[in-house]
Amino acid sequence: MPDDFRDPNQWWVGQVLYQVYPRSYMDSDGDGVGDLRGVIERLEHLEWLGVRAVWLSPITVSPNADFGYDVGDYYDIDPSLGTLADLDALVAAADQRGMGVIMDLVPNHTSIEHPWFEASRSSRDNPKRDWYVWADPAADGGPPNNWVSLFGGSAWTLDEPTGQYYLHNFLDMQPDLNWWNEAVRDQFDRILRYWFDAGVSGFRIDVAHMVIKDRELRDNPLATDTDSFMEQFRGQRQEFNSNRPEVHEIHRRWREVAESYDPPKVLIGETFVERLEDLFPFFGDGGDELHLDFNIPFAHAPFDAATLADMIGRTEVAMPALGTPVWTGSNHDISRFPTRWAGGDPARARCALMMLLTLRGTTVLYQGDEIGMVDTDVPREELLDPVGIRFHPHAGRDAVRTPMQWENTPGGGFTAAEATPWLRFGDLDCNVTDQRDDPDSFLTLTRDLIALRHSTPDLATGAWSALAGPEGVLAYRRGDTTRVYLNLGATEARVEDGAGTIAVGTNRARDDETVFGSLTLAPAEGVVLTTG
Numbered sequence: 001m002p003d004d005f006r007d008p009n010q011w012w013v014g015q016v017l018y019q020v021y022p023r024s025y026m027d028s029d030g031d032g033v034g035d036l037r038g039v040i041e042r043l044e045h046l047e048w049l050g051v052r053a054v055w056l057s058p059i060t061v062s063p064n065a066d067f068g069y070d071v072g073d074y075y076d077i078d079p080s081l082g083t084l085a086d087l088d089a090l091v092a093a094a095d096q097r098g099m100g101v102i103m104d105l106v107p108n109h110t111s112i113e114h115p116w117f118e119a120s121r122s123s124r125d126n127p128k129r130d131w132y133v134w135a136d137p138a139a140d141g142g143p144p145n146n147w148v149s150l151f152g153g154s155a156w157t158l159d160e161p162t163g164q165y166y167l168h169n170f171l172d173m174q175p176d177l178n179w180w181n182e183a184v185r186d187q188f189d190r191i192l193r194y195w196f197d198a199g200v201s202g203f204r205i206d207v208a209h210m211v212i213k214d215r216e217l218r219d220n221p222l223a224t225d226t227d228s229f230m231e232q233f234r235g236q237r238q239e240f241n242s243n244r245p246e247v248h249e250i251h252r253r254w255r256e257v258a259e260s261y262d263p264p265k266v267l268i269g270e271t272f273v274e275r276l277e278d279l280f281p282f283f284g285d286g287g288d289e290l291h292l293d294f295n296i297p298f299a300h301a302p303f304d305a306a307t308l309a310d311m312i313g314r315t316e317v318a319m320p321a322l323g324t325p326v327w328t329g330s331n332h333d334i335s336r337f338p339t340r341w342a343g344g345d346p347a348r349a350r351c352a353l354m355m356l357l358t359l360r361g362t363t364v365l366y367q368g369d370e371i372g373m374v375d376t377d378v379p380r381e382e383l384l385d386p387v388g389i390r391f392h393p394h395a396g397r398d399a400v401r402t403p404m405q406w407e408n409t410p411g412g413g414f415t416a417a418e419a420t421p422w423l424r425f426g427d428l429d430c431n432v433t434d435q436r437d438d439p440d441s442f443l444t445l446t447r448d449l450i451a452l453r454h455s456t457p458d459l460a461t462g463a464w465s466a467l468a469g470p471e472g473v474l475a476y477r478r479g480d481t482t483r484v485y486l487n488l489g490a491t492e493a494r495v496e497d498g499a500g501t502i503a504v505g506t507n508r509a510r511d512d513e514t515v516f517g518s519l520t521l522a523p524a525e526g527v528v529l530t531t532g
């Protein structure tokens, strides 16, 4: 594999990373909950796929009010998932297969049960009081300002014994840390180093854009009808509790810690902004902030050629010179792309996969993307996600967190046959084992596209530019040798191209077909064409 075109100091560029939701990946001890030993058992699958690193959603100690995103101890592993020794074993085993392990850092808030918060709420003059965001009631005794939690209701809860409100931008069980406090900043530098020293290759940083809030706690402006759906849903624009100018100095600080290692550790921001333009500042001036920042507006875009060409084009134009775009279609919070983008149509899902794996930058797949897993209906009485429970019948996140579908057997290859999985299975007819040796399967397409990315330097790192194509066709060039055509329209499309060979088509019968002058694509058909 011609891997020498890669820069070892930016080992993630052009690569595919893979998100594991540990509770749902592989259960090694038959208790129905996935664990770290389980991830070790499945490393062969990940190496076979060709992913460069595995990002694990939080594995640190958590009371699980928000399944790991409410941290009770940043320095230890949650007992339901394993031990520090298991993590060491995972890091070593992944390394042997040429893969890194990326953890998930939650710096915006802790669990309400974290000893820091217990100290903080114990009295107004506790040394840890200022580690969290506390404020006096408003004149009428109500919350200090109008901020609403992203999970619904006021973002403030009154702590009666001390007479002040604490801030929580998520659940009231997730109090926000105070990033104006230098001791908090120092503590997180320590946490980063602790895991980096343990051999972890980087961090995905939860709600990285939100960690610091307006120092004066000013009211957010009310939403208007030109604001996004979520802003209108919440009734306000998050001007003062999110995306504050001071967040950049915090990201620069983390970047320095990451870059003090050789090779550098990677930082991936969950930069959940509403507008695409708000994403680019997170890459920093001259590449001094987070290395990679999730492009959520792209993931939320409708799946049509014109919109996607516009989003990708604007991203490429605005991306700072040293920045690497990140492409993702699914994660543990949003509807899976075979459902959201493709409406359950496998042919459209194959086009979406081809797009994700042929754009410039770093692609992050979510577990199950490789087999085309769709969202699973979880009945109301089985819901576990606090967001799903609160906003029912609006879709919550359990639908995308059901166990990985390894095989169509009792236990699904995920857990013991007689065990009850913590969340129900989706459709086990869609599974890894049945797809692995099928040349036409979604899994084989995923693997072949990743392999093509590894063997085609232009696809890994070549420049992206838009190509003109007929209506409904998303068309772009990568470097000098590679073109991608995706017919997302409902009718057949005729594409004019010079000459080339179909390296991989979503219709595998067309692999290796030679193209002269023009090419006809069926609805929901895509090709990667190479010359030379």
Ligand code: GLC
Binding pocket: 066, 069, 070, 106, 170, 206, 207, 270, 332, 333
């Ligand atoms: C991020 C996580 C999500 C979590 C929230 C609060 O958005 O991805 O799962 O609930 O932050 O930590």
